[in-house]
Amino acid sequence: MNASEARVLGLIGTTFRAAQLPAIRVTVPAALAERAVAAWQRDAEDAVPELERPEDRVRRQRAGALALIGLTISERGQVDADGNTVVDLSPELVGVAMDAADDVHLR
Numbered sequence: 337m338n339a340s341e342a343r344v345l346g347l348i349g350t351t352f353r354a355a356q357l358p359a360i361r362v363t364v365p366a367a368l369a370e371r372a373v374a375a376w377q378r379d380a381e382d383a384v385p386e387l388e389r390p391e392d393r394v395r396r397q398r399a400g401a402l403a404l405i406g407l408t409i410s411e412r413g414q415v416d417a418d419g420n421t422v423v424d425l426s427p428e429l430v431g432v433a434m435d436a437a438d439d440v441h442l443r
Contacts, residue, residue, distance in 0.1 A: 357426075357427045358427075359424035359425060359426060359427070360425055360426075361422065362422070362423060362424075362425055363416065363421070363422050364409065364421045364422075364423065366419045366421065369409050369413065369420070372402055372406035372409055373406040373409055373410050374406065375399070375402045375403045375406045376403045376404070376406030377406070397432070398432060398436050401429050401432040402433075404429055405429055405433065408424075408429070409423050412424065
């Protein structure tokens with residue numbers, strides 16, 4: 337993807353954010369829900385450096401998304417009959433988690 341296409345994708349993302357898309361109901365396996373809540377409960381580690389490498393920025397943003405998923409689970413999650421957590425998440429958090437899934441499968 338060239339810089340122009342990256343900008344177009346970013347502008348599309350900005351449009352989606354402004355549209356206030358509805359929450360997405362997801363089921364999170366119990367063990368993963370527990371880990372997300374733990375991420376929310378742990379203290380933030382380091383301050384954001386002035387100059388940040390792109391991969392560090394992505395890692396930091398994903399850590400924040402995981403913590404926000406944990407917060408949402410702790411505030412509004414409902415345990416289903418199988419012990420998993422059902423929760424409505426913002427499309428942005430779902431998208432970040434799905435992007436992270438691509439990297440997990442590459443390792």
